Amino acid sequence: MIYIISQMRYPPAHKDRTRQRIVRAAARRFRERGSEGVAIADLMHELRLTHGGFYRHFKGKEELFNEALVESFRQAEATMNAATAGASPGGKLEALIRTYLSEGHCDNRGEGCPVAALATELAHHRKSTRSTLGRALRDYVAGLAPFVPGDTPTERERRVLVLFAGMAGVLNVARATSDAALRRTILEAGRTFFLQAFCGRA
Amino acid sequence: MIYIISQMRYPPAHKDRTRQRIVRAAARRFRERGSEGVAIADLMHELRLTHGGFYRHFKGKEELFNEALVESFRQAEATMNAATAGASPGGKLEALIRTYLSEGHCDNRGEGCPVAALATELAHHRKSTRSTLGRALRDYVAGLAPFVPGDTPTERERRVLVLFAGMAGVLNVARATSDAALRRTILEAGRTFFLQAFCGRA
DNA sequence: TGTACATCAGTGAACGCGCGTTCACTGATGTAC
DNA sequence: TGTACATCAGTGAACGCGCGTTCACTGATGTAC
Numbered sequence: 362m363i364y365i366i367s368q369m370r371y372p373p374a375h376k377d378r379t380r381q382r383i384v385r386a387a388a389r390r391f392r393e394r395g396s397e398g399v400a401i402a403d404l405m406h407e408l409r410l411t412h413g414g415f416y417r418h419f420k421g422k423e424e425l426f427n428e429a430l431v432e433s434f435r436q437a438e439a440t441m442n443a444a445t446a447g448a449s450p451g452g453k454l455e456a457l458i459r460t461y462l463s464e465g466h467c468d469n470r471g472e473g474c475p476v477a478a479l480a481t482e483l484a485h486h487r488k489s490t491r492s493t494l495g496r497a498l499r500d501y502v503a504g505l506a507p508f509v510p511g512d513t514p515t516e517r518e519r520r521v522l523v524l525f526a527g528m529a530g531v532l533n534v535a536r537a538t539s540d541a542a543l544r545r546t547i548l549e550a551g552r553t554f555f556l557q558a559f560c561g562r563a
Numbered sequence: 564m565i566y567i568i569s570q571m572r573y574p575p576a577h578k579d580r581t582r583q584r585i586v587r588a589a590a591r592r593f594r595e596r597g598s599e600g601v602a603i604a605d606l607m608h609e610l611r612l613t614h615g616g617f618y619r620h621f622k623g624k625e626e627l628f629n630e631a632l633v634e635s636f637r638q639a640e641a642t643m644n645a646a647t648a649g650a651s652p653g654g655k656l657e658a659l660i661r662t663y664l665s666e667g668h669c670d671n672r673g674e675g676c677p678v679a680a681l682a683t684e685l686a687h688h689r690k691s692t693r694s695t696l697g698r699a700l701r702d703y704v705a706g707l708a709p710f711v712p713g714d715t716p717t718e719r720e721r722r723v724l725v726l727f728a729g730m731a732g733v734l735n736v737a738r739a740t741s742d743a744a745l746r747r748t749i750l751e752a753g754r755t756f757f758l759q760a761f762c763g764r765a
Numbered sequence: 766t767g768t769a770c771a772t773c774a775g776t777g778a779a780c781g782c783g784c785g786t787t788c789a790c791t792g793a794t795g796t797a798c
Numbered sequence: 799t800g801t802a803c804a805t806c807a808g809t810g811a812a813c814g815c816g817c818g819t820t821c822a823c824t825g826a827t828g829t830a831c
Contacts, residue, residue: 375807376806376807379807379808394687395683395684395687397599398687400783400784400785401784401785401786402783402784402785403784410807410808410809411808411809411810412784412785412786412809412810413786413787413788413808413809413810413811414807414808414809415785415786416785416786416787417806417807417808418807421785421786422785422786470686476736476739477683477732478683479683480682480683480732480735480736480739481597481679481680481681481682481683481684481735482597482683482684483739484672484735484738484739485596485597485600488741491739491740491741492741492742494739494740494741495740495741495742495745498736498740498745499745519748519751519752519755519756520752520756522736522748522749522752523733523749523752523753523756523757525736526729526732526733526735526736526737526749526753527728527729527730527732527733527753527756528729528732529732529735529736530679530682530728530729530730530731530732530733530735531725531728531729531732532732533682533683533686533728533731533732533735534678534682534700534724534727534728534731535728536686537678537682537685537686537693537696538693538696538697538700539690539693539694539696539697540694540697543697543700543701546721546724547724547725547728549721550721550722550724550725551725551728551729553721554721554722554725554729554760555725558756558760577774578773578774581774581775602816602817602818603817603818603819604816604817604818605817612774612775612776613775613776613777614776614777614817614818614819615775615776615777615778615819615820615821616774616775616776617818617819618818618819618820619773619774619775620774623818623819624818624819767831768830768831769829769830769831770828770829770830770831771827771828771829771830772826772827772828772829773824773825773826773827774824774825774826774827775823775824775825775826776822776823776824776825777821777822777823777824778820778821778822778823779819779820779821779822780818780819780820780821781817781818781819781820782816782817782818782819783815783816783817784814784815784816785813785814785815786812786813786814786815787811787812787813787814788810788811788812788813789809789810789811789812790808790809790810790811791806791807791808791809791810792806792807792808792809793805793806793807793808794804794805794806794807795803795804795805795806796802796803796804796805797801797802797803797804798800798801798802798803
């Protein structure tokens, strides 16, 4: 992007900051309530702005959704990196599984994994939006593959895919359940299972 | 329910048939597009009815959603029973996994597993609707537990829960992907992984 | 059997509301000279 | 430095549309006698 400075009355940083505030708030809200559960006007109001100004920043709601999805992946990756930072190379995967299937993650949809939060509805979005998921998935999987057991790189990547998709499924069933005891049971069973399958623990 | 025949001009069967047609169509549409993606008027029109009559059968959309969810579970259970009917006791789980993670199931959201199709949005529904999920899950899990490896009944039930939630997650990630090759890879990786984990196959 | 009457599943116009989007306007900031 | 002018992020009223729900009405079917 080239900014022709002589035409700019406000410094670009000002507009960019607002835009980023919108994207961040959207990233949380969309994960909490889904795309259709978030109204532009409410979102802008939350930021002490009015809905009209929204269209200075985005072509429409779908563009915001797409950017919020990218931002969500960025955040989720950072969270997971933070959770595994202190672990030994061999313990990274265990830390990851425990963090992903924790009650904290389960209760905190808005700041958690976008695959889990938006899995179902992504299939209803534009192809361009869905390819954002594909890209993020491939990147993330490639980064984690080295820590997963498996004979070939391809096999390791496939196992990471299954680990992620599987854990997202467990998280979603836990979240959908109305019974708190059943929810805890599901999470615990998920941790036990995936730790055993991927870290060789009984 | 007691029908006071002398007050009935139409036989109860007539109204019941219409109601069931609505529930069945809804069960498919809701799974295909989600609750907010289905309009009452469209649904009724599909059945050559008009939207006004809808309220002779249901209090509102949420009641229909709940009934459609129950119907979806019934159908899904029947499908899975059919898929495993021919298998030996030891092969039931393998047949189940292959059917659940088949490309056919992946492409056929409307007639497939409601947990996979509606996982994300169930968390946004009333508690009464969500407890429908809990009940169906418990029933289904209890029925399958005998076929799953594990030392105690409790352990077996927990493993079935994880198997289901995990497969639903894999199916959803496959469905969300825009790239057909990646989709097939995910399904295949899922089958390989869950077969190995639950049926002891390499 | 035939006629008057009652019921109620289904009809379709209308209502109300939420929400995405548009648009004329404002006013703070920056440039030109 | 001061003044006139231009830009554009943000404002808030208004528009249009989809959709859930309501309601007065219809007409096919059944009962009463």
